[in-house]
Amino acid sequence: MTTESNLLATIQSKLPDLNKSEAKVAAAILQNPEDATRSSIASLAGVAGVSEPSVNRFCKTFGASGFPDFKLQLARSLASGVRYVSRAVAFSDDIQTFPRKLFDNAINALITSREDLPLPAIERAVDHISQARRVIFFGLGTSAAVARDAEHKFFRFNVPVITHEDPLMLRMLAVSGGVGDVFFFISHTGRTKALVEAAQIASNTEATVVAMTHEGSPLAEHSHCCIHVNVEEDTDHYLPMTSRLVQLVILDVLAAGVTLRRGESFTPYLARIKDSLKDTRYPTS
Amino acid sequence: MTTESNLLATIQSKLPDLNKSEAKVAAAILQNPEDATRSSIASLAGVAGVSEPSVNRFCKTFGASGFPDFKLQLARSLASGVRYVSRAVAFSDDIQTFPRKLFDNAINALITSREDLPLPAIERAVDHISQARRVIFFGLGTSAAVARDAEHKFFRFNVPVITHEDPLMLRMLAVSGGVGDVFFFISHTGRTKALVEAAQIASNTEATVVAMTHEGSPLAEHSHCCIHVNVEEDTDHYLPMTSRLVQLVILDVLAAGVTLRRGESFTPYLARIKDSLKDTRYPTS
DNA sequence: ACTTATTTACGTAATTTTATTCCAATATAC
DNA sequence: GTATATTGGAATAAAATTACGTAAATAAGT
Structure with a gap:
C-alpha cells in the first residue's frame, strides 16, 4: 500500500528520515495541521523557523508538486476524517478506538x-x-x-x-x-x-x-x-x-x-415489486 | 436531508441568484470540481470564459477570502465525500455521473x-x-x-x-x-x-x-x-x-x-482457519 | 588526527507565477 | 437618459519557485 491516504500519518512515519529543517517543518505541520492549510509558505516557514525554499522542498519530498498542492492534499486528508495511522485494530484498542478505525478503513477504501x-x-x-x-x-x-x-x-x-x-x-x-x-x-x-x-x-x-x-x-x-x-x-x-x-x-x-x-418506462415494474412487499411490513405510524 | 456543509451543494443551490459571469464560473466548477481545485485562477477563468477578477469575486460571494481559500474549501468539501446535491440517480445521468453518485452516497452514509x-x-x-x-x-x-x-x-x-x-x-x-x-x-x-x-x-x-x-x-x-x-x-x-x-x-x-x-491468545486459532484455506487458492506469484 | 575534497543541506535573492485591487467600460434597470 | 450593477483590462501586490552561493557535514586522503 503505497498510496497512504493519510498525509499526516505519512509525515509522522517518515519523521526519522528527515533532515533538520525538514523535521522542523514537519513538526510545525503536525503541531497544527489546520493552521498549515491556511497559511502561506512564508508564514509556515516563519513558524517552523526555516526558510521558504526549505518548506517548498519539504512539500516535494512528500510527493506534492509544490506548496499549494501540498496544502490541498493536507486539506483533503484532514477533511476525509481518517484519523488513525495504524489501520489495523490492535489488542490494546478500546471501544472508543477500534470501531472508528474500522469505519475509517471502510470510508477510505470507498474514497x-x-x-x-x-x-x-x-x-x-x-x-x-x-x-x-x-x-x-x-x-x-x-x-x-x-x-x-x-x-x-x-x-x-x-x-x-x-x-x-x-x-x-x-x-x-x-x-x-x-x-x-x-x-x-x-x-x-x-x-x-x-x-x-x-x-x-x-x-x-x-x-x-x-x-x-x-x-x-x-x-x-x-x-x-x-x-x-x-x-x-x-x-x-x-x-x-x-x-x-x-x-x-x-x-x-x-x-x-x-x-x-432499461429507460424510464421500466419504473412501473419496480413499483409493482415494491407493492408486492407492502403487506409483509407493519405500516409506518 | 440537507447537510449543507457541502460547498458544491451550496453553489448548486445558489445558482439561480448568480449573475452571468458568476454563473459561468459556477458551471465550470460544477462541471469538474476536482480539476478546479488543481487549476490556477487564470486557467479556471479561461475554462469558464470569464476574467480573473470575476472568478475572484465569485469566490468571495461564497464566503472565501479569495481564490486559494476557495480552492481549499472545495478540496475539503470534495474529500468529505459528498459531491452531488441530488443524491438520487437520474435517468439523465451518464456513466461519468451515476457511479460517483452511488459512491458518494455510500461514503456519506458511513461518515x-x-x-x-x-x-x-x-x-x-x-x-x-x-x-x-x-x-x-x-x-x-x-x-x-x-x-x-x-x-x-x-x-x-x-x-x-x-x-x-x-x-x-x-x-x-x-x-x-x-x-x-x-x-x-x-x-x-x-x-x-x-x-x-x-x-x-x-x-x-x-x-x-x-x-x-x-x-x-x-x-x-x-x-x-x-x-x-x-x-x-x-x-x-x-x-x-x-x-x-x-x-x-x-x-x-x-x-x-x-x-x-477473546484476547491475544486467540490469534493462533484464526491462523489455523486461514491455513485450512490455503490449498484452495493459487499461490501469489 | 588533521586536512582537504566532495557531497549534501540550507538560505538569500532574483525570477516567475499567481492572485488581488483599482478603475474604466459596458450592460442593465429604472 | 440617468443610475446602478456587472465585467474585464491593466497595474499592483502577494506568493511561490528557481537559481545559485555558502555553510555544514561527511568522506577520503595524508
Missing part, C-alpha cells in the same frame, strides 16, 4: 476506489448483463454474501439471475454455458481454484465471463470483462472487509446502469 | 454513521455474542445477504452461528430459544412482520434478542439490545443500499469486539 473506477469495464458489464439470457452470480466465502446480494438486487431489476454456493453445481453450469449466459464471478483475491477453474471452463463455451476481482489475478485472466477492485487488504491476517464493501457498491452501480439502460 | 455510533449498544451486543451458546442471525431480502456475511465472519471467530432465510424455520427456532441463545435480527426498516413476530416470540423465552435496525421501529421495541442504524433511505423507490453497508461495517465492529474480548 480510494471512487477516484479510480474502471468505468469502461463497468459499462461493458452493464451491456452484458442487460442483454443476458441469464446471469449466474458466483462467489465463495465472504464473496458468497456479495453474490447473494447481487442476486437479490438484479432480480428486482428483472434480470434472470441464479446464484450458487456449490462449486460442483457451478462446474456443471459452466460446461453448459451458451450464448446469452453471463457468468459473474466475485472474488477478492481472484485466486480461488474452484472459481478460476469454473471461469476457465465457462470461457471455453459461448458464454460471457465477467469477473469482479483483483487486477492481474488468475480469475481476471480468464474473464472476457474484468472489473478491477484493487483494494489492498491484509487477507493473510484478516478477513476481506473493505473490498467486500467496494464490491457491493460496484454492484449497485451495475444495477443502476442496467436500470438506466 | 454520518461513524459520528454517531451507538457504542453502548455495540458493547452490550459484543458481551452477548461472546458469551452465547449459539447465535442465530436472521435477515430477509437485502438483509439476508448481510446475515450471511455475519455468519461467515463469526464462524471464523469461533462463535457458534446459524443463519436462516426461512421465516418458518426461524419461528420454530424462536419458540425453542433458551439461555445462551442470541437471536440477532437484521432489518433496515424494522417493520417486516415475520421478523418482528419472531423477535416477539424469542423475547418471551430465555433467549437474548439483539437487533440491528432503525430506531423506534417495532423490531427495536421487541429486542433486549438494539443497535440503531438510522441511515435515511428512500426505500419506497430504491432498494436499501447504504444502510446495508453500514450494517456490514457494524458487524465487522462486533466481530472485532468479540476477538478483542
Whole structure:
C-alpha cells in the first residue's frame, strides 16, 4: 500500500528520515495541521523557523508538486476524517478506538476506489448483463454474501439471475454455458481454484465471463470483462472487509446502469415489486 | 436531508441568484470540481470564459477570502465525500455521473454513521455474542445477504452461528430459544412482520434478542439490545443500499469486539482457519 | 588526527507565477 | 437618459519557485 491516504500519518512515519529543517517543518505541520492549510509558505516557514525554499522542498519530498498542492492534499486528508495511522485494530484498542478505525478503513477504501473506477469495464458489464439470457452470480466465502446480494438486487431489476454456493453445481453450469449466459464471478483475491477453474471452463463455451476481482489475478485472466477492485487488504491476517464493501457498491452501480439502460418506462415494474412487499411490513405510524 | 456543509451543494443551490459571469464560473466548477481545485485562477477563468477578477469575486460571494481559500474549501468539501446535491440517480445521468453518485452516497452514509455510533449498544451486543451458546442471525431480502456475511465472519471467530432465510424455520427456532441463545435480527426498516413476530416470540423465552435496525421501529421495541442504524433511505423507490453497508461495517465492529474480548491468545486459532484455506487458492506469484 | 575534497543541506535573492485591487467600460434597470 | 450593477483590462501586490552561493557535514586522503 503505497498510496497512504493519510498525509499526516505519512509525515509522522517518515519523521526519522528527515533532515533538520525538514523535521522542523514537519513538526510545525503536525503541531497544527489546520493552521498549515491556511497559511502561506512564508508564514509556515516563519513558524517552523526555516526558510521558504526549505518548506517548498519539504512539500516535494512528500510527493506534492509544490506548496499549494501540498496544502490541498493536507486539506483533503484532514477533511476525509481518517484519523488513525495504524489501520489495523490492535489488542490494546478500546471501544472508543477500534470501531472508528474500522469505519475509517471502510470510508477510505470507498474514497480510494471512487477516484479510480474502471468505468469502461463497468459499462461493458452493464451491456452484458442487460442483454443476458441469464446471469449466474458466483462467489465463495465472504464473496458468497456479495453474490447473494447481487442476486437479490438484479432480480428486482428483472434480470434472470441464479446464484450458487456449490462449486460442483457451478462446474456443471459452466460446461453448459451458451450464448446469452453471463457468468459473474466475485472474488477478492481472484485466486480461488474452484472459481478460476469454473471461469476457465465457462470461457471455453459461448458464454460471457465477467469477473469482479483483483487486477492481474488468475480469475481476471480468464474473464472476457474484468472489473478491477484493487483494494489492498491484509487477507493473510484478516478477513476481506473493505473490498467486500467496494464490491457491493460496484454492484449497485451495475444495477443502476442496467436500470438506466432499461429507460424510464421500466419504473412501473419496480413499483409493482415494491407493492408486492407492502403487506409483509407493519405500516409506518 | 440537507447537510449543507457541502460547498458544491451550496453553489448548486445558489445558482439561480448568480449573475452571468458568476454563473459561468459556477458551471465550470460544477462541471469538474476536482480539476478546479488543481487549476490556477487564470486557467479556471479561461475554462469558464470569464476574467480573473470575476472568478475572484465569485469566490468571495461564497464566503472565501479569495481564490486559494476557495480552492481549499472545495478540496475539503470534495474529500468529505459528498459531491452531488441530488443524491438520487437520474435517468439523465451518464456513466461519468451515476457511479460517483452511488459512491458518494455510500461514503456519506458511513461518515454520518461513524459520528454517531451507538457504542453502548455495540458493547452490550459484543458481551452477548461472546458469551452465547449459539447465535442465530436472521435477515430477509437485502438483509439476508448481510446475515450471511455475519455468519461467515463469526464462524471464523469461533462463535457458534446459524443463519436462516426461512421465516418458518426461524419461528420454530424462536419458540425453542433458551439461555445462551442470541437471536440477532437484521432489518433496515424494522417493520417486516415475520421478523418482528419472531423477535416477539424469542423475547418471551430465555433467549437474548439483539437487533440491528432503525430506531423506534417495532423490531427495536421487541429486542433486549438494539443497535440503531438510522441511515435515511428512500426505500419506497430504491432498494436499501447504504444502510446495508453500514450494517456490514457494524458487524465487522462486533466481530472485532468479540476477538478483542477473546484476547491475544486467540490469534493462533484464526491462523489455523486461514491455513485450512490455503490449498484452495493459487499461490501469489 | 588533521586536512582537504566532495557531497549534501540550507538560505538569500532574483525570477516567475499567481492572485488581488483599482478603475474604466459596458450592460442593465429604472 | 440617468443610475446602478456587472465585467474585464491593466497595474499592483502577494506568493511561490528557481537559481545559485555558502555553510555544514561527511568522506577520503595524508
